[in-house]
Amino acid sequence: MSILSLTALQHTFTAGLRQRSAEAALYPCLVGSAEQVSERLAIYRGNVLANLESAMRNTYPICAALVGDEFFAGLTRAYWQAHPSQSGDLGEFGEQLAAFLETFTPAQDLPYLADIARLEWAQHLAYRAADHTPLDLTQLASLAPDSLTALRARFQPACQLLAPTYNIYPIWEAHQPDYTGDWAIDWQAPAEPLIIYRENWVVRIAPLDRPSFVFLQTWQHHTLGDALAQATAAASINGLTFDLNDTLIKWVSLEVITHITT
Structure with missing residues (x-):
């Protein structure tokens, strides 16, 4: 098992959660085979996304109603990739959504x-x-x-x-x-x-x-x-x-x- 500083581990873990392509850097840091670690991260990633989407729906119910469930879920994921949360308060997540939507290609029809x-x-x-x-x-x-x-x-x-x-x-x-x-x-x-x-x-x-x-x-x-x-x-x-x-x-x-x- 690889040993990283706490700060480095946190950054690596966050990157691995946000993008599956970045999760390989975590394999040496966690117990289990690469396949097992990937499966566990997928569960964790899904929970994080579900919480973020719930927070976004609470803040932007009309946006969610206008685009539909599937689109809004994808929007939340794309926004999270571009603007990861900087706070432990989920009420602060989504601050830059309006600016993000202005250049988000799938939303240009609205x-x-x-x-x-x-x-x-x-x-x-x-x-x-x-x-x-x-x-x-x-x-x-x-x-x-x-x-x-x-x-x-x-x-x-x-x-x-x-x-x-x-x-x-x-x-x-x-x-x-x-x-x-x-x-x-x-x-x-x-x-x-x-x-x-x-x-x-x-x-x-x-x-x-x-x-x-x-x-x-x-x-x-x-x-x-x-x-x-x-x-x-x-x-x-x-x-x-x-x-x-x-x-x-x-x-x-x-x-x-x-x-x-x-």
């Missing part, structure tokens, strides 16, 4: 699949995000009017904004348990921006008009004055209107905006 994966990963992160404390409304009342344009906002940890390339919100909506609408979905229609946030531990996904998306996206990194200017410009370009008061009331009441500073 160009919107990467956007769906991006949305499902955002939903997954929102569920796992830290809890938040609602905004103290007395804080708003105490602000001087001339300081409003300099306000900066902090959003709840679960909040994410997404601008998909394809019209994926109807696809996501159609795969919800209570959906009773039309299944004839035009995924090539103009895509709506989306907001993902959490309300009482329930992850919400909602479409946004362009001015509201631009406002929230800008305010995440800049001042209220900057966000209002960008939203007003977006409203003008898209032939829409933007109401600052209604927007603030909505996202403060939904606890998306959780802290305001000057």
Whole structure:
């Protein structure tokens, strides 16, 4: 039996699990004939793949439904080969699936699949995000009017904004348990921006008009004055209107905006 350092053995064992062509390097390290070691590794490899596929299905149920069981199993295997898990937490496996799908040849007939994966990963992160404390409304009342344009906002940890390339919100909506609408979905229609946030531990996904998306996206990194200017410009370009008061009331009441500073 060959003796390797622990680190070398771990790397060799991991490579042998991921690719059968690499398992021969393990034969001298393990008890039994090459055939016996290969059979044991096959069992272990199957268990690992089953666990990874289960984790991926939990994170990407709509992707799995869109491509079918056999395709999704193959996708999981291919993704694992390209992006082996870097964490003991299976909830972190699959982070790069959207980018992987963009160049995964068998998935090119479903160009919107990467956007769906991006949305499902955002939903997954929102569920796992830290809890938040609602905004103290007395804080708003105490602000001087001339300081409003300099306000900066902090959003709840679960909040994410997404601008998909394809019209994926109807696809996501159609795969919800209570959906009773039309299944004839035009995924090539103009895509709506989306907001993902959490309300009482329930992850919400909602479409946004362009001015509201631009406002929230800008305010995440800049001042209220900057966000209002960008939203007003977006409203003008898209032939829409933007109401600052209604927007603030909505996202403060939904606890998306959780802290305001000057």
